Amino acid sequence: MVSTNTVITNRAKITKSGISKDVVGSGTLQATSGIGDTVNSGSAGVYLLDSDTNLPLSGTFKLQKQQGDGSWIDYNGDGSGPWTTDAANFGFVNAGAVGDGTFRFYQTAAPNSEYDLTNSPGYDADAGSVVSASFTIDATNDPTGKIVTVKNTKYKFNITYTKGNHGDFNDNVFTGRVINSMTPSFSGTLGADGVSPKGETGYTFTGWSPAVANTVTATVTYTAQWAPTVYDISYVLNGGNNSLSNPATYTYGVGVTSFADATGKTGYTFAGWYDDATAGNPVTTISTTETGNKTLYARWTPNEYDIVYHLDGGDNDSANPAKYTYDVGVASFEDATKDGYHFLGWYDAAEGGNLITNISSTATGTKDLYAHWDYTITYELDGGTNGTNPTHYEFGTGVASFAPASKTGHDFQGWYDAATGGNKVTNIPATAKEDKTLYARFTPSEYTIAYELDGGTNSTANPDSYTYGVGVPSFEDATKDGYIFLGWFDDATAGNAITDISDTTMGNQTLYAHFKYDYARLEAKPIVRTVVRNTTYTWHHPEHEPVLYDEDNNVVPDADIWAIVDGVAYNATDAAELPEGVHDVTFTNVNPMTRFTPFNRLVTRASVREVTTHTTATILVKDLEPAPITVRYVDQSGKELKTATVYTGKIGDAITSNAPTIAGYELISLSDKITATITDQAQTFTFVYKPVTQTTALPPTGQQLPKTGESQSVFNLILGFILVALVSILTWFKLGKRTTRHSD
CATH class of the missing domain: 2.60.40 (Immunoglobulin-like)
Incomplete structure (x- = not known):
């Protein structure tokens, strides 16, 4: 039993196709809506509950009354039956008032198809349905009436898991499983994988037959299926x-x-x-x-392989093996012997071939070794490589001719019988019968140099050829108008930079001149400025926003740039007074002053490549425009007492303005008159007033003088005079400040 609004967790193992999985679900037990009911005197009621969960159910009943002979007949009471219990009201229904006697409730319909009335408590085989316990109504002596409880049971089935032909577990049986409840998972003996049922050795579980249903709907036996592993x-x-x-x-x-x-x-x-x-x-x-x-x-x-010796009339050494084994081989061979002959070695061919001194551990197959005899020919190659020449010769045959040797960077001149001097050898006669030593003689090769100039001009100092062993230590630059020489390369568009030709280089060479466009430049903007007629403009060259770009079109930061105006050089901080007109401005990245010192010019030209640009500075003039004179009338707080007077005219006109009388106020400015001249600057003059204060009569003799604060404050009066004086001084100072002005 649990209280309502309690969290309940259900756990289950679900098995499908031989795979089991644990499932957990949680929910809150909610109370059904409604409340139970009561019956009054002479009344009857019934509760219908689930026999397993005691949850309320909705089912239909009729009321029966017992006769004197013990039999039961239907009784309709007040005529409102049959009655259906209300699951939302705790499965209760009130049949109302009935007469005195013995009664019972007879169930005429189950709550739904899941319920098995035949196996429910209170099933009466004679009645053919579920009936309640009988009860007696005595309205006179039983004021509370009677309530009975009837319970219904859902259909229940058995679930059995059996091992089949090759299983190794006892039947796993689950009894009394409620219809439509979750099918219980197999919980018998598991195999080594910890998931599938245990089977006989050599068999693998493949599933259940029939397939396990998700819910219980009937009594069923699931048989394990197996396949050989x-x-x-x-x-x-x-x-x-x-x-x-x-x-x-x-x-x-x-x-x-x-x-x-x-x-x-x-x-x-x-x-x-x-x-x-x-x-x-x-x-x-x-x-x-x-x-x-x-x-x-x-x-x-x-594997073991044969070794066959071809002795050409000679005798083998007894130490030489007749077989060899893979992964072992033969480390070395002893020499064969032959009277009157020189043994040259074991070879893999009767004539020529390769000298065999051992058989490696990775060799396979039968090996034929040929004894070579005769006189040796030794070649001194002076660092070169021999041609296809014999290494020995036989008496009576000799050598008809020799192939030339080769040497990197050299031309072969022939075979000689001495390292220096000596005689040239072109053959060995058939009558010769001694070992021979031949010396290869070479001379260094000479190669051509071709220049691809891409529209440029080569330096006359660059050579047209070079000699192996000497090379070329360096090359002079090529030139091309408007371009920068990047160097000599071994490819027209990419390749490697060539600064020299080493003494070991061979072959004809083609050098490609690489250039890049020279983007170095100065850019500056023209300016236009306006000044007042008969004045000059104070000019600084940064107003033109000069920018210096290097050869790769990158802006040169913090570049030192000079400007030349009317033959005078200016740096960024210099100023020039320019009159009306159009002025030519030349910008340069080289200080013009160094041009006149030969040594400085030489140093500058060696370290900085000069670039220049030209622009203009245009100076326009304009005449002055007259500005108005305004006269204001305010009190000491700045409050406007009278609409201001505005005077206009031509520059140089003189105006005079007298302070007017304003009712209730008296003038406190230092002067009651203003005289001014119209200029190109707006001017403002102010007359300051204070309210008129009535004079207080002197007190009679013997009376006290007024206390502090009862008369006009001396301090306020002094402050008013100071303000008027300051305004007047500033106004006259502004009139007198007439300086030359210009505007952009």
Whole structure:
């Protein structure tokens, strides 16, 4: 039992297709709406509840009354039956007032199709339905009436999980499962994976038959289904190749009847499959009762090969082996012997071929070794490379001719019989019978140099050829108007920079002149300024916003820029007074003053490339415009007492203004008259007034004088005079300040 509004958590294991999953759900138990009911004297009521949960249900009842013979007949009471219980009112219904006697409620309809009245408490087989306990109504002596409770039970079924043909667990049985409740998950013995039911060795669980339903709807038995387990077979080939016929898996109950040999390991013969990398047992089959993944290891034995000696009439040394083994080889061979002949070595061909001094551990196949005899020919190559020339010759045959040798950066001049001087050797006669030493003689090669100038002009100092072993230490720059020379390169558009030709360089050379456009420049804007006629404009060259760009079109920050106006040089902080007119302005990044000092000019030109630009500074003039004179009338707080008077006219006109009389006020300015002259600057003059204060009569003799504050404040009066004086001084100072002005 739990109280309402309580959080309830349900946990369940759901299994589908052999896979189980834990599910958790939470919810709050809510109370149903409504309340129970009571019955009055002579009345009858019934509650209908679920027998498992005691939750209220809605079901239909009729009222029956017992007869004297014990039988029951339907009783309609007040005529409102049959009655249906209200699930929202705790499953209650009041049948109303009935007469005295013994009664029972007879259920005529279940709450819904999930409920099994036959197996519900109170089922009366004779009545054919669920009936309540009987009760007696005595309206006279029983003032509270009678209420009975009837309970219905849902259909319940059994769920059984059975092992089937190859399972290894006892039946897992769940009884009394309510219809439409969640189907319970298998909870019997699990296999090694901890998820599926346990099966016999060699079998894998594949699911239940029939498939497990999500909810209970009938009594059912689920039978476990099984399939023979399939295991992996891994092959460790140890350098060989597996046969395509060898399986990657095997099935319990089937196994593998045989395995094909591995192949393809150079120098080795396959010795069989084993269950261990270095020891273990040979594996030729996998039986039908074996289980588990298998790893098979290929085992190999090294091959043994023949060595055949071709002695050409000589005798072999007994120490030379007749066979060799792969991964071992032969470290060295002893010399053969032949009377009257010089043994030259073992070779892999009867004539020519390669000298064989050993057989490597990775060699394979039968080896034929040929004994070579005769006189040797030694070649001194002076750093060069021999041509296809014999290394020995036979008496009676000699050598008809020799191929030339080659040497990097040199021309072959011939074979000689001495390192210096000596005689040129072109053949060995058939009558010769001694070892020979031939000396290759070379002279350095000379190569051409071609220049691709891309429209530029080459320096006359650059050479047209070079000699191997000498090279070219450096090259002079090419030139091209409007461009900067970037250097000599070995490609027309990219390539590597060439600053010299080393003494080991060979071949004809083509050098490409690379240029880039020269963006270096000065830019400056023209300016137009306006001044008052008969005055000058104070000019500074930064007004033109000069900008210096380098050869890559980047702005040069903080550049030192000079301007020349009317033959005078100015830096950024200098000023010039320019009169009316159009003035030519030349900008340069080189101080013009250094042009007149030969040494300074030489230094400057060596470190800075000069660029210039030209622009103009236009100075316009205008005449002055007369400005008005305003006369204001205010009190000491600045309040306007009278509309201001505005005087206009021509520049130089004189005006006079007298302070007017204003009722209730008296003038406190230092002067009651203003005289001024009209200029190009607006002027304002102010007359200041104060309210008129009535004179207080002197008190009679013997009376006290007025207290402080009862008469006009002396301080206020003095302050008024000071303000008027300041206004007047500022006005006259402004009239007198007539300086030359200009405007942009």
